[in-house]
Amino acid sequence: xxxxxxxxxxxxxTEKEQVVNDEQQWVRKAQAADAQAFxxxxxxxxxxxxxxxxxMTGNASEAEDCTQEAFIQAWRKLDKFRGDSSFGTWMHKVAxxxxxxxMRKSRREQDRLRLVAENAPQHASVGDGTxxxxxxxxxxxxxxxxxxxxxxQAVYGYTHEETGNMLGIATGxxxxxxxxxxxxxAQQLETGSDET
Amino acid sequence: MNDGERDIIDDELMxxxxxxxxxxxxxxxxxxxxxxxxxxxxxxxSWNRFIVQAAAVLLLVGGSSGLTYLAVTDDDRAASxxxxxxxxxxxxxxxxxxxQYTLGPGFKDAHSVLASQLEQEMQRLSPEARRNVxxxxxxxxxxxxxxxxxxxxxxxxxxxxxxxxSSYQEELSVMRQVSEITGTVMFREDF
Numbered sequence: 001x002x003x004x005x006x007x008x009x010x011x012x013x014t015e016k017e018q019v020v021n022d023e024q025q026w027v028r029k030a031q032a033a034d035a036q037a038f039x040x041x042x043x044x045x046x047x048x049x050x051x052x053x054x055x056m057t058g059n060a061s062e063a064e065d066c067t068q069e070a071f072i073q074a075w076r077k078l079d080k081f082r083g084d085s086s087f088g089t090w091m092h093k094v095a096x097x098x099x100x101x102x103m104r105k106s107r108r109e110q111d112r113l114r115l116v117a118e119n120a121p122q123h124a125s126v127g128d129g130t131x132x133x134x135x136x137x138x139x140x141x142x143x144x145x146x147x148x149x150x151x152x153q154a155v156y157g158y159t160h161e162e163t164g165n166m167l168g169i170a171t172g173x174x175x176x177x178x179x180x181x182x183x184x185x186a187q188q189l190e191t192g193s194d195e196t
Numbered sequence: 197m198n199d200g201e202r203d204i205i206d207d208e209l210m211x212x213x214x215x216x217x218x219x220x221x222x223x224x225x226x227x228x229x230x231x232x233x234x235x236x237x238x239x240x241x242s243w244n245r246f247i248v249q250a251a252a253v254l255l256l257v258g259g260s261s262g263l264t265y266l267a268v269t270d271d272d273r274a275a276s277x278x279x280x281x282x283x284x285x286x287x288x289x290x291x292x293x294x295x296q297y298t299l300g301p302g303f304k305d306a307h308s309v310l311a312s313q314l315e316q317e318m319q320r321l322s323p324e325a326r327r328n329v330x331x332x333x334x335x336x337x338x339x340x341x342x343x344x345x346x347x348x349x350x351x352x353x354x355x356x357x358x359x360x361x362s363s364y365q366e367e368l369s370v371m372r373q374v375s376e377i378t379g380t381v382m383f384r385e386d387f
Contacts, residue, residue, distance in 0.1 A: 035235070042227055071226070
């Protein structure tokens with residue numbers, strides 16, 4: 001007699017629950033200075049942390065540095081993680097701080113913007129056949145304030161309040177920066193569309 | 197482009213942004229570098245901070261001396277030497293700043309009394325002396341805040357603990373000097 005396979009959704013939910021339970025155990029162990037548990041947390045979250053750093057900095061090497069720094073800072077501040085938010089959200093906050101801290105310390109951001117401007121193609125090609133310039137490149141070309149807000153909101157789905165908390169700006173500023181980013185991106189996309 | 201077309205582009209923009217990958221793996225494994233960093237304490241940052249704090253204390257000593265000089269010059273009279281009050285001591289006990297020390301009740305009481313009297317007594321000083329006191333206290337308090345932040349990362353760093361204690365003592369000393377100097381000024385005005 002064939003055994004009925006569990007319903008797919010229920011199986012996914014069970015696996016998700018298992019991951020959450022594992023994560024909570026790893027956090028507790030890491031808080032007790034268990035480096036192996038912290039490595040497990042790193043493996044689980046490195047993609048999202050690196051992805052955020054990459055989209056915020058627009059530079060792979062810089063993003064790797066920020067990701068490393070974020071996990072090192074997270075290890076040192078693990079005792080401050082109380083579980084009020086998910087570990088992933090907390091890691092994102094640490095990563096945002098890491099990116100902002102590095103940008104404040106160095107002039108690389110200005111250098112990066114200059115390089116992007118110098119290397120930007122005069123007539124950007126259409127990335128997906130819809131007459132719009134490549135969105136990722138367009139995001140990279142945004143000024144840092146607008147880019148950070150747009151990435152956190154439009155790509156990662158954070159609210160204005162969460163974005164403001166992460167970036168240390170007022171909710172109103174977050175709204176204004178998102179509006180600015182959308183307007184600038186729309187203009188860029190419109191330009192790309194006209195040029196093709 | 198009219199508003200309708202702009203709205204369409206805007207909506208499409210947000211939709212596409214929401215579809216961008218959130219999870220991107222770095223080209224190389226970053227864990228070995230992280231493992232190496234977390235295996236040792238953040239010594240470099242602490243030493244930098246230590247140097248900054250040492251410089252702050254040096255500034256403070258200069259500020260305190262300047263304050264005494266200005267006050268004495270203003271009144272053509274030597275202030276009485278600052279004496280150490282044996283009651284104002286630090287008592288290392290567990291579980292407060294850093295993970296090792298807290299301020300003793302003697303210090304807290306003295307600090308509270310001196311702080312409440314400070315602004316009133318400052319009015320009796322010359323503007324220059326007053327400015328010096330404010331600058332000295334600001335320097336010390338910034339140093340105390342910085343050291344406390346450093347201790348949050350390294351609660352068992354003995355050098356930082358020692359520096360914190362001496363910074364608190366310096367703060368008390370400056371406030372005590374103000375009190376003694378203005379006491380002298382009051383004494384003269386009585387004549």
